[in-house]
Amino acid sequence: MAEFIQILVSGLAAGSIYALAAVGFTLLWQASQTINFAQGEFVMLPAFFVLIGMNFLGLGLWPAVGFALLLSLLILGLTFKKLIVEPMLPHGTLPLVIATIALGLLMKESVKEFYGATAQPFPPIFPQKVFHVLGASVSAQDIGNLAVSMLAILGLQLFLSRTRTGRCMQASAQNPQVAEILGVDVKRMALYTFLINAALATIASVLISPVYLAKFSNGETLGLVAFIAAIVGGFNQIRGALVGGLLIGVIDNISAVYISAQYRAAVPLLLLIAIILFRPQGLLGSKEGRAV
Amino acid sequence: MTRKQILFVVLGIAALIAAPLGQGNYIIYTMTSWLLFSIAAMGLNLTLGYAGQISLAQAGFMGVGAYVTALMTLAGVPWILAALSSIGSAFVVGLLLGYPALRVQHHFLAFVTLAFNTLLFLVLRNEEEITGGSFGLMGMERPTVFGISTDGNLNFYYFALVCFLVAAGIMWWILRSPWGRAFKALRENPIRAESLGLKVRRQTLLAFAIGSAFAGLAGALQSPLVQFIEPSSFALNHSLKILLMVVVGGAGFFFGPMLGAAVVILLPEILRFTEGYYLIIYALLVIVLMVYSPNGLIGAGQKIWSKFKPKHEARRDLEKGFQL
Amino acid sequence: MLKKLIGSAALALVLAGSPAFAAELKVGSIVELSGPGAAAGVNFRDGVKMGFEEINATGGVFGSPVKISEYDSQTDPQVSRAMVQKAIDDGVHVIAGTVFSSSTVVNMLVARRAGIPQFTGSEAPSITGMGNPYIFRTAFGSQKGVPKMAKYMAEEMGVKKVAVVWANTEFGKGGYSAFKAEAANYGLEIVADIPTEQAQTDFSADVLRAKNSGADALFVYLTEEESARFLREAQKQSIGKPMIGETTLIGHKVIELAGEAAEGAMGHVGLTPDADIPAMKDMVERFKQRFNYTPDHNAIKGYTLAHIIKCVSEEVGSPDSAAIAEKMHGLTLTVEACPGVLMDVSWDETGEMSRESFFVEVKDGKQVVRAILPPN
Numbered sequence: 007m008a009e010f011i012q013i014l015v016s017g018l019a020a021g022s023i024y025a026l027a028a029v030g031f032t033l034l035w036q037a038s039q040t041i042n043f044a045q046g047e048f049v050m051l052p053a054f055f056v057l058i059g060m061n062f063l064g065l066g067l068w069p070a071v072g073f074a075l076l077l078s079l080l081i082l083g084l085t086f087k088k089l090i091v092e093p094m095l096p097h098g099t100l101p102l103v104i105a106t107i108a109l110g111l112l113m114k115e116s117v118k119e120f121y122g123a124t125a126q127p128f129p130p131i132f133p134q135k136v137f138h139v140l141g142a143s144v145s146a147q148d149i150g151n152l153a154v155s156m157l158a159i160l161g162l163q164l165f166l167s168r169t170r171t172g173r174c175m176q177a178s179a180q181n182p183q184v185a186e187i188l189g190v191d192v193k194r195m196a197l198y199t200f201l202i203n204a205a206l207a208t209i210a211s212v213l214i215s216p217v218y219l220a221k222f223s224n225g226e227t228l229g230l231v232a233f234i235a236a237i238v239g240g241f242n243q244i245r246g247a248l249v250g251g252l253l254i255g256v257i258d259n260i261s262a263v264y265i266s267a268q269y270r271a272a273v274p275l276l277l278l279i280a281i282i283l284f285r286p287q288g289l290l291g292s293k294e295g296r297a298v
Numbered sequence: 299m300t301r302k303q304i305l306f307v308v309l310g311i312a313a314l315i316a317a318p319l320g321q322g323n324y325i326i327y328t329m330t331s332w333l334l335f336s337i338a339a340m341g342l343n344l345t346l347g348y349a350g351q352i353s354l355a356q357a358g359f360m361g362v363g364a365y366v367t368a369l370m371t372l373a374g375v376p377w378i379l380a381a382l383s384s385i386g387s388a389f390v391v392g393l394l395l396g397y398p399a400l401r402v403q404h405h406f407l408a409f410v411t412l413a414f415n416t417l418l419f420l421v422l423r424n425e426e427e428i429t430g431g432s433f434g435l436m437g438m439e440r441p442t443v444f445g446i447s448t449d450g451n452l453n454f455y456y457f458a459l460v461c462f463l464v465a466a467g468i469m470w471w472i473l474r475s476p477w478g479r480a481f482k483a484l485r486e487n488p489i490r491a492e493s494l495g496l497k498v499r500r501q502t503l504l505a506f507a508i509g510s511a512f513a514g515l516a517g518a519l520q521s522p523l524v525q526f527i528e529p530s531s532f533a534l535n536h537s538l539k540i541l542l543m544v545v546v547g548g549a550g551f552f553f554g555p556m557l558g559a560a561v562v563i564l565l566p567e568i569l570r571f572t573e574g575y576y577l578i579i580y581a582l583l584v585i586v587l588m589v590y591s592p593n594g595l596i597g598a599g600q601k602i603w604s605k606f607k608p609k610h611e612a613r614r615d616l617e618k619g620f621q622l
Numbered sequence: 623m624l625k626k627l628i629g630s631a632a633l634a635l636v637l638a639g640s641p642a643f644a645a646e647l648k649v650g651s652i653v654e655l656s657g658p659g660a661a662a663g664v665n666f667r668d669g670v671k672m673g674f675e676e677i678n679a680t681g682g683v684f685g686s687p688v689k690i691s692e693y694d695s696q697t698d699p700q701v702s703r704a705m706v707q708k709a710i711d712d713g714v715h716v717i718a719g720t721v722f723s724s725s726t727v728v729n730m731l732v733a734r735r736a737g738i739p740q741f742t743g744s745e746a747p748s749i750t751g752m753g754n755p756y757i758f759r760t761a762f763g764s765q766k767g768v769p770k771m772a773k774y775m776a777e778e779m780g781v782k783k784v785a786v787v788w789a790n791t792e793f794g795k796g797g798y799s800a801f802k803a804e805a806a807n808y809g810l811e812i813v814a815d816i817p818t819e820q821a822q823t824d825f826s827a828d829v830l831r832a833k834n835s836g837a838d839a840l841f842v843y844l845t846e847e848e849s850a851r852f853l854r855e856a857q858k859q860s861i862g863k864p865m866i867g868e869t870t871l872i873g874h875k876v877i878e879l880a881g882e883a884a885e886g887a888m889g890h891v892g893l894t895p896d897a898d899i900p901a902m903k904d905m906v907e908r909f910k911q912r913f914n915y916t917p918d919h920n921a922i923k924g925y926t927l928a929h930i931i932k933c934v935s936e937e938v939g940s941p942d943s944a945a946i947a948e949k950m951h952g953l954t955l956t957v958e959a960c961p962g963v964l965m966d967v968s969w970d971e972t973g974e975m976s977r978e979s980f981f982v983e984v985k986d987g988k989q990v991v992r993a994i995l996p997p998n
Contacts, residue, residue, distance in 0.1 A: 104546075108584035109585060112585070119575060124847075125661070227822075237409055269424065275413040276413075278409065282406050282410055322711035424790075432792040433746075531700060566696075
């Protein structure tokens with residue numbers, strides 16, 4: 007029993023990070039049919055902004071996080087949208103897919119060349135405490151990760167459904183033509199989506215890097231997991247991405263302990279294939295296209 | 299083919315025959331790599347450029363081909379039989395994978411192939427008794443053709459060149475056949491093609507499976523070329539690399555994949571003076587290319603060409619009609 | 623007259639130029655500068671670079687600076703083979719690299735065919751087991767290090783049951799297989815067999831299995847970053863068992879990354895920046911100044927490799943690839959004769975090396991030597 011609780015808690019803590027990345031992934035798909043193959047790198051990069059802020063500009067941890075958030079919004083949000091996505095949208099999905107693959111490569115290689123190829127320690131943002139609950143070890147970090155990501159996603163959900171801007175964003179995602187006619191600034195709404203994605207990536211980055219360490223190649227696995235989580239949960243629902251992320255985190259741990267450590271990475275993939283075959287809209291997705 | 303085209307092809311083949319003469323082993327080896335990646339990219343081009351489906355498992359299909367050939371030639375089977383089995387296996391796996399994926403929804407083939415490529419890596423690594431696991435397989439003999447050993451790098455180049463020309467010929471024939479023409483119709487306007495009675499799904503599935511079979515052939519050549527195979531040579535990032543080749547060259551153009559493969563393989567060499575920065579520059583170039591010319595280098599070339607070429611004024615209304 | 627003058631001038635030029643030209647030693651450094659092996663490869667490359675920079679600053683080899691050309695293998699066996707071929711076409715006398723065994727096993731065939739001695743950073747046992755007279759190690763293969771550890775665990779620590787945690791890559795698999803064979807020799811029972819993924823980040827399930835396996839101790843064979851993540855998770859779940867591994871478990875980088883979670887971890891160390899050897903400490907300091915990061919064992923391999931090449935070439939007396947390869951077999955380089963090797967080292971007929979090594983424990987963020995293990 008203690009063993010299972012341990013698996014569950016660890017799985018949820020890891021899964022909450024996958025959920026953050028997956029939600030951002032879903033958002034971009036909603037707003038502009040962008041399958042972002044650089045999503046993993048989007049989560050890798052802000053940690054290095056924090057490190058630059060701390061080690062080269064002499065900032066404290068929290069000012070450095072603010073600095074990283076600002077840079078992320080500028081680079082991963084604004085620049086990505088204006089310089090890459092916008093000019094390519096009229097050409098369809100494929101060139102954009104290729105461009106995001108190249109962008110991922112660019113980010114990875116730049117960090118490697120300009121910051122370093124080896125992993126860097128990253129300061130913890132939660133106290134280094136471990137609680138023992140029913141025989142399982144739960145760290146403050148685990149609880150913090152879970153809480154912060156849940157709050158972020160919940161806040162986002164509320165923002166989208168309760169505020170005027172949020173509803174305009176939903177409208178633009180569901181039917182850009184009609185939204186435009188109704189006087190919604192569709193382009194601006196899409197930009198908001200990209201900014202939100204950048205912010206979520208920064209949060210995820212700051213949450214995971216104390217445990218995962220900051221390394222240029224961290225995005226490879228993370229991007230793939232976020233991708234799987236988004237599809238399993240439902241590509242057109244924030245709730246879906248959330249459930250998908252948590253589910254993958256737990257399943258990964260369960261399969262490593264009870265099924266086969268050699269094939270632990272296969273289980274989420276098999277789940278992905280099964281979902282595509284039998285429930286292509288995802289676990290929580292709805293059939294009719296695109297609702298944020 | 300027009301006379302001009304025939305001349306062009308003959309000159310091209312002559313250049314390919316003459317190119318490695320007097321070159322060092324490295325250049326010959328690199329050119330052989332280019333030939334086999336061109337074969338794989340050509341296959342993906344059929345899937346991507348003509349049938350409009352993104353496959354993220356082209357390296358995986360190369361892996362299927364490479365392992366089948368490696369295991370069979372190590373067991374003493376002649377290369378040609380092993381290669382045919384490789385092509386066949388890649389084709390069958392393509393059918394098995396594509397059938398359910400295409401049944402569901404258009405862009406889901408990308409997701410299914412992505413999962414397949416990663417699963418294949420795990421199987422190749424974990425089933426050590428058969429595949430050699432992470433230590434891989436080595437010592438595959440290069441084939442002997444009509445009593446001539448292809449052990450030397452130059453001989454093997456010509457051997458790969460023959461395979462490449464055969465593959466390119468078959469691709470040419472496929473695209474010129476009524477079946478291939480149907481594809482172009484499909485690409486221009488799927489709804490209209492369907493209304494004309496084309497079985498879109500079956501066409502797409504076949505294109506995907508044939509495209510995969512080309513990767514199987516490329517894998518069958520890679521085994522004897524490198525004489526060592528291991529799972530990570532066929533991992534997802536290599537599939538992305540082949541995808542980049544096709545799109546950078548120009549998806550949907552016959553010579554696009556060959557150009558793209560040349561760029562991806564030769565660029566590290568050309569950008570060598572930049573030391574560690576070549577991948578950064580490469581990535582930047584790809585992004586700029588995609589922004590400027592989503593049809594790849596050939597598309598960009600056409601764009602530039604049409605700017606300088608004196609145009610005879612086309613009627614706007616006709617132009618529009620042509621696009622339909 | 624003029625003709626004669628020009629002729630003699632040309633002759634003089636040739637005479638003056640030729641010895642220096644003929645004696646210039648060219649080294650090709652083929653390493654993993656991109657792809658999954660980049661972290662290891664960059665360390666190795668920088669080590670080689672710094673080694674030769676120092677050698678060249680003090681007059682080079684044969685009185686002229688050594689020429690190093692760098693090639694990126696992209697951590698891809700096929701590309702690594704092409705790059706070794708290219709280096710040979712470019713006329714190098716000696717090859718340094720590659721680090722990943724999956725690349726080395728294939729590109730060493732090319733160097734062998736061309737008769738070029740190759741100094742690899744790989745540790746997979748198979749590399750020196752294939753009768754290739756041109757391959758030489760710069761760190762001993764896992765089949766040499768692991769027995770030392772298994773013996774120490776069984777005889778000195780009294781361990782009976784072991785949980786084995788290993789990276790499911792050619793690196794980890796090599797160590798794992800070597801350990802399995804040795805465990806049988808020393809009567810160690812493997813109660814949990816836990817393979818992990820390359821670049822794995824979440825180790826909670828793995829630590830949990832090891833913890834509940836009933837093992838007396840853990841044998842951990844992961845690369846540095848994964849080791850650090852594993853140690854942190856082990857600390858979190860208060861695993862309460864000794865953890866034993868290679869340099870990659872208790873190296874400087876791991877201590878930096880894992881912090882106090884590394885306390886108490888033990889391991890066998892061949893080359894380490896923490897070894898209590900003044901020359902080694904000096905080298906590490908210079909490296910930090912030059913490259914701004916702490917070198918790992920791959921950097922030290924690369925550094926000593928430069929000096930090995932220098933010393934053996936000077937013993938041979940000319941940049942003669944075949945003679946260098948021949949000289950290497952059965953060679954011993956002592957620190958007195960060749961200070962840059964940092965520790966006395968010798969090679970056998972297969973190119974395998976042997977050297978003294980240490981069994982250390984991490985205490986207060988430092989490696990403390992518990993035992994000096996003789997060369998085997």
